[in-house]
Amino acid sequence: MRRNFLRHLAISLSVVAGLMAANTQAFAAEIRVLNWQGYGTDEAWALEMFKKKTGISVVHDYFNSEQEMLTKLRTNPGAYDVVLINSAFTGQAAKEGLIQVIDTSGMKNVGDLSPNMRNDASLVQGGKTYGVAWVWGVTSFAVDTGDFKTIPDSIEVLWDPANAGRVGWRDDAVEAVQFAAIATGQNINNPADFASIRAKLRALKPQIRTFWSSEDEWNQFMSANEFDLATYWSGSAARSKTAFNLPVEFVIPKEGAIGWLDGLSIATGAPDTESARAFIDFMIDPAFYVKWDTDVGAPASANAAANAQLPATAFNRTAFKDPARVAKIQFMGPMDDGLREKILELWQETKTYLLD
Amino acid sequence: MAVAHPQATDTAASVTGRSRRTAILALTGPAYLWLALTIFLPLSAMLYYSFLSDVPIGDRTAVLTLENYAAFFEKEFYQTLMWRSFRLGFEVTFYCLVFGFPCAYVLAKTIRGRSREALFLLIILPFWSNALVRIFSWTMVLRGNGVLEHSLNWLIPEFGSLNLMFTYPAIILGLVHSYIPYMILTCYISIEAIDNGVIEAARSLGARRLSVLRRIIIPLAMPGIIAGSILIFVPVVGSFMEPRILGGRQGTFIGTIIEDQFTAVFNWPLGAALSFIMLALVLVVLAIMAPAIKRVT
Numbered sequence: 225m226r227r228n229f230l231r232h233l234a235i236s237l238s239v240v241a242g243l244m245a246a247n248t249q250a251f252a253a254e255i256r257v258l259n260w261q262g263y264g265t266d267e268a269w270a271l272e273m274f275k276k277k278t279g280i281s282v283v284h285d286y287f288n289s290e291q292e293m294l295t296k297l298r299t300n301p302g303a304y305d306v307v308l309i310n311s312a313f314t315g316q317a318a319k320e321g322l323i324q325v326i327d328t329s330g331m332k333n334v335g336d337l338s339p340n341m342r343n344d345a346s347l348v349q350g351g352k353t354y355g356v357a358w359v360w361g362v363t364s365f366a367v368d369t370g371d372f373k374t375i376p377d378s379i380e381v382l383w384d385p386a387n388a389g390r391v392g393w394r395d396d397a398v399e400a401v402q403f404a405a406i407a408t409g410q411n412i413n414n415p416a417d418f419a420s421i422r423a424k425l426r427a428l429k430p431q432i433r434t435f436w437s438s439e440d441e442w443n444q445f446m447s448a449n450e451f452d453l454a455t456y457w458s459g460s461a462a463r464s465k466t467a468f469n470l471p472v473e474f475v476i477p478k479e480g481a482i483g484w485l486d487g488l489s490i491a492t493g494a495p496d497t498e499s500a501r502a503f504i505d506f507m508i509d510p511a512f513y514v515k516w517d518t519d520v521g522a523p524a525s526a527n528a529a530a531n532a533q534l535p536a537t538a539f540n541r542t543a544f545k546d547p548a549r550v551a552k553i554q555f556m557g558p559m560d561d562g563l564r565e566k567i568l569e570l571w572q573e574t575k576t577y578l579l580d
Numbered sequence: 581m582a583v584a585h586p587q588a589t590d591t592a593a594s595v596t597g598r599s600r601r602t603a604i605l606a607l608t609g610p611a612y613l614w615l616a617l618t619i620f621l622p623l624s625a626m627l628y629y630s631f632l633s634d635v636p637i638g639d640r641t642a643v644l645t646l647e648n649y650a651a652f653f654e655k656e657f658y659q660t661l662m663w664r665s666f667r668l669g670f671e672v673t674f675y676c677l678v679f680g681f682p683c684a685y686v687l688a689k690t691i692r693g694r695s696r697e698a699l700f701l702l703i704i705l706p707f708w709s710n711a712l713v714r715i716f717s718w719t720m721v722l723r724g725n726g727v728l729e730h731s732l733n734w735l736i737p738e739f740g741s742l743n744l745m746f747t748y749p750a751i752i753l754g755l756v757h758s759y760i761p762y763m764i765l766t767c768y769i770s771i772e773a774i775d776n777g778v779i780e781a782a783r784s785l786g787a788r789r790l791s792v793l794r795r796i797i798i799p800l801a802m803p804g805i806i807a808g809s810i811l812i813f814v815p816v817v818g819s820f821m822e823p824r825i826l827g828g829r830q831g832t833f834i835g836t837i838i839e840d841q842f843t844a845v846f847n848w849p850l851g852a853a854l855s856f857i858m859l860a861l862v863l864v865v866l867a868i869m870a871p872a873i874k875r876v877t
């Protein structure tokens with residue numbers, strides 16, 4: 225009787241141990257990614273493709289602003305493996321010790337990245353890679369082609385009295401100030417003349433219909449005709465056209481636009497660095513990118529080989545053809561906290577002025 | 581038993597007095613400890629933050645300062661927005677009272693039986709859905725070409741558009757819908773407790789319906805009205821999600837400004853300071869109301 229009991233106990237213990245081992249194995253092959261929602265890394269087909277290839281499953285957490293992303297990294301160390309960081313913030317994240325140096329040896333697609341993006345001064349510091357260049361694009365505006373028979377080519381169309389009450393604007397202090405900086409012909413990363421920016425932003429009062437804060441919201445407002453032209457991101461405009469069939473056209477105006485480069489980084493204390501590296505390598509693989517841009521819509525890839533595989537008519541191959549326009553794009557650079565707080569205060573003051 | 585042994589019960593009383601205190605402590609202790617941990621600790625941490633120059637995380641250095649509080653008094657737009665938030669709080673509370681009180685009265689005094697249960701369910705039902713979902717459903721109703729405009733145009737041809745979305749009334753509408761159950765439930769409880777005999781006596785002595793309402797029902801229901809008003813006013817003053825979604829360009833309030841300090845820039849100290857200024861002003865409003873509240877209750 226007693227021996228029997230012991231044998232039962234031994235069997236059940238080994239079953240439990242086996243289950244636990246299987247569990248930890250399954251757990252090890254799972255990485256956590258922090259990104260904007262609907263921004264490539266969480267495409268269901270891509271995750272299936274990646275799992276088939278490597279056996280690694282991917283779970284996501286999202287942010288709605290770069291500051292929220294940084295706060296999440298600061299307050300939850302060890303919670304994330306891969307994180308998407310706008311290169312303008314990579315330096316700050318590295319300085320605060322939120323992300324780790326990435327060993328790019330053995331990542332087969334890194335060699336195909338455009339050298340100027342792979343070695344971007346924000347992503348690679350002191351010869352150490354803190355972020356792998358992933359995609360880049362511009363922040364500008366898009367118009368409803370039903371309302372605009374001729375596509376405008378000046379940023380002033382946002383301030384045109386003819387478009388009063390028809391403009392959608394992203395409720396983001398830095399972006400708002402940078403738009404005004406471009407319209408007033410200033411450096412977007414360190415504008416000298418805040419007074420003219422303040423005046424330019426106040427002039428938006430009759431123009432703005434509403435603020436938007438996420439791509440999903442933008443699509444809803446545009447399809448409900450809440451606005452006819454709105455500030456937007458180039459990759460998102462491609463998605464609105466391809467995936468949501470909205471009649472919109474993205475404009476890179478003659479005054480210039482805000483350029484950005486998004487990199488993928490590995491968080492400090494990431495539970496699974498190896499899988500994180502594999503995921504980043506997959507994200508810059510042409511096999512993923514071409515399908516993403518063709519079926520869904522994406523910003524331009526930092527991988528030259530991937531861009532070259534797009535159809536000749538793709539937005540990302542045609543939009544940046546005119547060298548004079550491209551030269552006018554100002555890329556977002558790092559900004560210190562003091563300037564950022566000053567910009568937020570200016571924007572909040574402006575929003576108070578914008579109230580009826 | 582107690583009558584048969586009076587002395588025994590006397591000593592027992594002092595023993596039970598002590599053991600009762602122990603029992604009360606044992607029973608309520610965990611709850612108070614829990615409250616202290618979950619409310620007091622985070623709140624005092626935020627109070628501490630509000631006096632710092634930076635968030636002390638990582639290698640950031642922070643010194644004690646009053647700058648965050650000074651910012652509120654130096655920048656006029658903070659004051660403008662604070663006033664706007666309080667106005668919103670008053671208006672939402674007012675509309676909740678105007679629409680909620682009659683509803684509570686009808687529920688308590690007119691309707692009986694199953695239909696009352698059904699109506700209660702309808703009032704509480706919105707509470708079971710997520711607040712964000714409720715507000716987003718309002719956007720579907722209010723937006724141009726939305727449910728409301730469609731039905732109005734169907735009823736009245738050539739009605740045109742309402743342009744309600746992204747306006748101040750849209751925020752009021754969303755907030756009143758979200759908070760009115762508090763008013764209905766608290767008023768219901770106090771109206772329910774009013775003895776029908778009192779109302780009948782007043783009527784039989786010749787009081788008009790309006791004076792019955794003004795001189796009997798409202799004074800007797802005052803505890804419910806006050807409880808409901810406080811439950812609504814305080815959260816509405818600090819609301820940020822509803823104004824942001826329904827208000828569009830008109831959706832800037834002190835609550836959204838505080839939210840931005842936490843999400844758009846990493847300036848927790850300023851966000852905390854603005855929150856505590858708001859809390860202080862709410863307490864001032866309640867303190868001003870206190871004598872009036874005491875008089876009627």
